[in-house]
Structure formats: structure tokens, C-alpha cells
Amino acid sequence: MGKGERAVRIGELSRRTGVSVPTIKFYVREGLLPAGRLTSPNQASYEEAHVRRLRLIRALLDVGGLSVAAIREVIAAIDDPERPVHKMLGEAAARLVPRYERASGGAARAENPAEGSAAVARERVEEIIAARGWRTYRGNPAGEALVAALQALEEVGHGRFAEVLDVYAEAAEKVARADLEYVARNVAREDLVESVVVGTVLGDAVFESLRRLAHVDASDRLFGREEAPGEATGPVAPDAG
Amino acid sequence: MGKGERAVRIGELSRRTGVSVPTIKFYVREGLLPAGRLTSPNQASYEEAHVRRLRLIRALLDVGGLSVAAIREVIAAIDDPERPVHKMLGEAAARLVPRYERASGGAARAENPAEGSAAVARERVEEIIAARGWRTYRGNPAGEALVAALQALEEVGHGRFAEVLDVYAEAAEKVARADLEYVARNVAREDLVESVVVGTVLGDAVFESLRRLAHVDASDRLFGREEAPGEATGPVAPDAG
DNA sequence: TGCTATCTGATAGCCCCACTATCTATGATG
DNA sequence: CATCATAGATAGTGGGGCTATCAGATAGCA
Incomplete structure (x- = not known):
């Protein structure tokens, strides 16, 4: 007081x-x-x-980079007292998928060179979900966003990026588990939704920053010293593994 | 042809x-x-x-959600042929830190209730970098963004979120390693910078989506069935589909 | 009681951003 | 030759996130 x-x-x-x-x-x-x-x-x-x-x-x-409109909806979900916890979480989460608005329609309706990339991407997403044993639901915006992202990678010529998806999924699962455990440990029931929102949005920012930091380190180890002496001649290994 | x-x-x-x-x-x-x-x-x-x-x-x-201005700078870095690889990567990466512009000045200059949160956050960031043995440099925008994110968490009453930072850092490191290995394996030297840009930006989107999917699953396991009687039971309410 | 700083509520404006529309002069194409 | 597509330029549009200004009312103090 x-x-x-x-x-x-x-x-x-x-x-x-x-x-x-x-x-x-x-x-x-x-x-x-x-x-x-x-x-x-x-x-x-x-x-x-x-x-x-x-x-x-x-x-x-x-x-978090949310728009005012998105925040309004998120807050409406937070403030609504008569909503089962699980539903609240779902609806809050659905508002937290950015980068998606235009992405789905985008280049897809173009004369498509890597045609069917949407279908391929969607299939890959379902594979991953199945492999991980994740429960989810059809139409989950996160899944759609993932499809859009994979499709964009494909169209930009990085279809093989899908190779590393397992690493991503494994990491995401661990992080998500830690998130939920944190919430279960520290958050009172009436603050659940707000915490999930905060954790989701700010957690993204935290992870992105950490990934950037780790990139610098990894890139330094891989490419950093190769041009120290005279010029770049070192082992970039542009093809072999 | x-x-x-x-x-x-x-x-x-x-x-x-x-x-x-x-x-x-x-x-x-x-x-x-x-x-x-x-x-x-x-x-x-x-x-x-x-x-x-x-x-x-x-x-x-x-x-990726970049602005036209950010894309212009990124593309300038991609197109500049006379730049050592490592520098190119660094400069490209520096453009890929969103969510930061206003964040640093924000609530910091307010009459501060959790005072010194900036200093605390900065310290925590240095701890993590040291613990991981990451090489980086002072003023790295990714580090600043991380400070801002932690500070925001603090101000929103989730200072204890720092507890799970190690899990995040571990995951980020694994993902970053996979990214770089992918690049080394698949990308020709002249496409390096573009690939790093693409991988950084779209990789964020991919990871975010995966994390959302994993959240749904984890949340379902943790909170899903506790209100089963009469309400959304089973494998998550199939909202759409 | 007067005086000034502050407040509410409302309307209008501002600046930036990512386009989109329109126009002229020119050349491509069947 | 008629039509269509194009380059290049300028102006306009709609949305987003504020910011400015105002009128009328009150707070709080001398």
C-alpha cells in the first residue's frame, strides 16, 4: 500500500x-x-x-511490434472474465501471429515457377507436426504462417532450408516447454492470459536477439578469420559437407 | 533451356x-x-x-516485416561486391534488428518504479554472453534489443522470466549453428550475404510459428483438460477447418 | 475570492509509409 | 496503320500512430 x-x-x-x-x-x-x-x-x-x-x-x-488494432483484440481477450482458460489462451495466441496478412496471397497467385510450393510447404508442416506429436487444430494461424514462411523460402531459392527444420522444431519445443513451466510456476490463474501474451510476444523478441548474437559468434568462427591475412581464400566449402 | x-x-x-x-x-x-x-x-x-x-x-x-527503407539498406549491403564477407554479414545483420527503434528510449525516462532495470538487464545480457562463451562486440544492436526486451519484461512484472533465459540461449545457439551449417553446405560464396539475410529474417518467422505450434501443444497438455466437464474437451476445439 | 495550472472530451490535423492513379510521349506489334 | 504496352514523372490515397488545439470546468492555493 x-x-x-x-x-x-x-x-x-x-x-x-x-x-x-x-x-x-x-x-x-x-x-x-x-x-x-x-x-x-x-x-x-x-x-x-x-x-x-x-x-x-x-x-x-x-x-513486440503489434499494431494498436491487434493490441485492442488481445486486451479484449485478457479482460473478458468469462472464458475458459484454454479458449482464452487460444484466442490470445491467434492474435499474436504477425507477418501473415499479405503473405498468404502474395506471390502464390503469380505464374508460378516453383509451382505447387504451397502444397509442398503445407505437407512439410504436417510432417513436422506429426513427427513431433504436437496436438493442434486445422486452421491454426501459426501453421498457416509457417506454411507462408516455408513457401517464401522456396520461392527465394532456399527450399533446402527445410533440411534444418527439425533443429528448429526441437528448439521451439524446448522453449515452449520452458515458457509454460515458467507460467505454471510463477503466474496466478487470473493473470494467466496476460502472461501468455507477454511471454509470447516478448519471448519472440528475446529469442530473436539471442539468435542474432549466436549468429555473430557462429559466423565469426566459420568465416571470421579467413580473410585476416591477405584475402579471402579460406575454406568456405561452398558445396561439400 | x-x-x-x-x-x-x-x-x-x-x-x-x-x-x-x-x-x-x-x-x-x-x-x-x-x-x-x-x-x-x-x-x-x-x-x-x-x-x-x-x-x-x-x-x-x-x-519478414521489414520496411522499404530497411530493405534498401540490406540490398545495398548485398550488392556491394567489395566488402569482406565478415563485414558484410555484420552490416547486413545490423539492419535486421527490428522492434528496437523506440524501445530503448521508451519507459526508461519515466519516473522509474523498478529503477535501474536497464542496468540490471544489461548485466544479465553480459552474463549470458559470457556463460555461453559467445564472441560479440560492444554496441551490437542485437544485444541492445535483448536489453530492451528484458527491460520490458521487468517493467511488465515478469522479471523472473530471466529464469528461463538459459533455455532460450541454448536453443538459439543450436538454431544459429544449424543456420550457419546450412549456409556453409548449400550456398555459393557470392550468394552468402543474401542467404544470411533471407535465413535470418525468414528463420525468425519460421521459429516463431513453430514456437506458437509448440505452445498450443504444451498448453493443451498443461491446461487443456482441467476444465473438461462440459467444455472444450478432446484434441482442442477445432475452430476452423 | 481570485488566479493559475490542470483536467476532460472532442475535433482536426500531421507525418510517414507503401503503394496507386494518371498523364504524356514514345515505341512495339500484328 | 491502329492498337497496345511502356518509360518516366507527378500527384493522390488510405491507414496507422499519434499530436495540436480548443472550450469549458475544476483543483488547489494565496
Whole structure:
């Protein structure tokens, strides 16, 4: 109670979150943030929940790269109290698949040189799911996004990238398991959905960053020293394994 | 040699890639795509390279979510022939860190409740890098992005998420190793940078999708049946399909 | 009681981005 | 020769995420 439990006006809410007053009002208008409790026709008070919510919004926006519209839907799922946990998680998750909007229609309807790449990709996805024994459902947007990504790889001439998919799937499974265990260990039931959202979105950012860091290291070991002396002559092994 | 080695005009280029003629012109103006070779004052011919480049652009845009500006820089790095491999990779990679622009300044300059979270996050990042023995360099944007992500987690009340970072790092390392091995095995030297770009961006999309799929499975196992009576039992509610 | 800083709620505007439309002059094509 | 496609240029469009401005009301202090 000592901390910040007192109600504040919009000015201090702004100061405590680093979000400008007009922007806070904008979020309220957009339905991302509940309005303050009116204490008089032109005064409203905001509580700790508003601070948390604002931080959530900024995290999803800045770090997670979600759009305001996506955040609105995610938040609607978070706030709806009458929804079985499992369904909530599913619906929240469905909003967290970016990069997909235009991707599915994209080059697919072009005169297709690597024709049937959609079908091939879809098949590969089903293989992986089966191999891993994952339970999922048809039409899962994550699956569609994966199909789109594999298809894009194919069209860009990296169809063989599918070779390493098993490594990816194995890694993804381990990470997902760790995510869920973390949630089970640390999160109260009423915060479940919010935590899953946060973990999903920010977890992506975390993993991407780590992968970049690991790339630098791996690339350094593989290609780094080969051009130290004079020129690049070293063992790039462009073909053999 | 039936394939597509012949030069074509813009109309067919458009048909073969699914990108509209005005949009192709736009990409040329924006420096993403080299202009066609003029055969007369108002006729130009485009080659297979243009087709490939266009597909690359669409993949980065649609699946990778890069901006036109980012793609321009990436492509400049790809096209510059006089650059040591290692530097090229580094510079290309530096362009592939999204979600970071506003993130670093964000809530940091607010009156900070979990104060010093930036310093804590930075320390944690250095710990991980040291523990993994990764070689990197100060100011690596991937590191900064990771700091921002951890800081956002902290501010949203998930500081303990750092507990699972080791799992993430381990997974990222394995994936990165697989990426580099794939590149070494399959990619000719002159295509190295392009492949790294593609692999980095589309690899993110692939991993994210896989992680979502794995989440569904893990969440199903953990929370799926606990509310079975009368509600969504069985192998996950088949929403679509 | 007056004075000023702050607030609510509303409307309008801004800037960036990824295109898209339109136009002219020219040449390709059957 | 008639029609179509094209290059190159300029202008416009729609969406997204804010930002500016305003009127009228209140807070809080001298």
C-alpha cells in the first residue's frame, strides 16, 4: 500500500509511464485503456491497474511490434472474465501471429515457377507436426504462417532450408516447454492470459536477439578469420559437407 | 533451356512475380530494384535477376516485416561486391534488428518504479554472453534489443522470466549453428550475404510459428483438460477447418 | 475570492509509409 | 496503320500512430 496504490490524475499517470497525456487519451479512445473513474465532470482518477496496462501496451507496441488494432483484440481477450482458460489462451495466441496478412496471397497467385510450393510447404508442416506429436487444430494461424514462411523460402531459392527444420522444431519445443513451466510456476490463474501474451510476444523478441548474437559468434568462427591475412581464400566449402 | 532465362518486359515481370507494374516502378524509384536495361527510350528489358530480387523484396516485406527503407539498406549491403564477407554479414545483420527503434528510449525516462532495470538487464545480457562463451562486440544492436526486451519484461512484472533465459540461449545457439551449417553446405560464396539475410529474417518467422505450434501443444497438455466437464474437451476445439 | 495550472472530451490535423492513379510521349506489334 | 504496352514523372490515397488545439470546468492555493 505504501508504494503507488493511490489514485492519480492523468498528469502523474503520464509521468509515471513516460506516455504523453494526449497519447494516453488516444489509447482510451481506441479502447486499449479503460477510462479513469470520474470524480467530477472533468476530473478522473487512475489507479495502479492503469499503470500496468499502459506498460503492457507499450511493451506490445514497442518491443513486440503489434499494431494498436491487434493490441485492442488481445486486451479484449485478457479482460473478458468469462472464458475458459484454454479458449482464452487460444484466442490470445491467434492474435499474436504477425507477418501473415499479405503473405498468404502474395506471390502464390503469380505464374508460378516453383509451382505447387504451397502444397509442398503445407505437407512439410504436417510432417513436422506429426513427427513431433504436437496436438493442434486445422486452421491454426501459426501453421498457416509457417506454411507462408516455408513457401517464401522456396520461392527465394532456399527450399533446402527445410533440411534444418527439425533443429528448429526441437528448439521451439524446448522453449515452449520452458515458457509454460515458467507460467505454471510463477503466474496466478487470473493473470494467466496476460502472461501468455507477454511471454509470447516478448519471448519472440528475446529469442530473436539471442539468435542474432549466436549468429555473430557462429559466423565469426566459420568465416571470421579467413580473410585476416591477405584475402579471402579460406575454406568456405561452398558445396561439400 | 526452356526455363526463364530470356529477358522480358515489365508486364511479364509483373505477371511472373505477382507484383503490379506500378509497384515495380515504385521499387525501382526507391532503389530496391535495379532499373531494366533500356532497349529504346521507352522500352526496358528485365532478366531473371530481377525476378529473384523481386521475390526477395516481397519475402522480406511480407514475411519478414521489414520496411522499404530497411530493405534498401540490406540490398545495398548485398550488392556491394567489395566488402569482406565478415563485414558484410555484420552490416547486413545490423539492419535486421527490428522492434528496437523506440524501445530503448521508451519507459526508461519515466519516473522509474523498478529503477535501474536497464542496468540490471544489461548485466544479465553480459552474463549470458559470457556463460555461453559467445564472441560479440560492444554496441551490437542485437544485444541492445535483448536489453530492451528484458527491460520490458521487468517493467511488465515478469522479471523472473530471466529464469528461463538459459533455455532460450541454448536453443538459439543450436538454431544459429544449424543456420550457419546450412549456409556453409548449400550456398555459393557470392550468394552468402543474401542467404544470411533471407535465413535470418525468414528463420525468425519460421521459429516463431513453430514456437506458437509448440505452445498450443504444451498448453493443451498443461491446461487443456482441467476444465473438461462440459467444455472444450478432446484434441482442442477445432475452430476452423 | 481570485488566479493559475490542470483536467476532460472532442475535433482536426500531421507525418510517414507503401503503394496507386494518371498523364504524356514514345515505341512495339500484328 | 491502329492498337497496345511502356518509360518516366507527378500527384493522390488510405491507414496507422499519434499530436495540436480548443472550450469549458475544476483543483488547489494565496
